[in-house]
């Protein structure tokens with residue numbers, strides 16, 4: 163009888179550890195996603211003054227990546 167109870171306790175402990183590991187992994191994945199989203203550089207459009215993610219902007223002078231940037235998706239007019 164004692165062995166049977168020990169077996170039940172071991173199953174419960176194993177289940178509890180698995181649950182903790184799964185929860186920890188899920189939290190780690192969501193933390194990575196939010197870090198990646200917030201790590202993108204924000205630049206200011208030279209023409210309209212809107213702040214946009216660098217991936218949604220383009221350099222006016224394509225040879226110089228550090229030059230002024232404008233909106234890529236909604237082209238600005240001078």
Ligand SMILES: [Zn+2]
Pocket residue numbers: 207208209210211212232233236237238
């Ligand atoms: Zn713009």
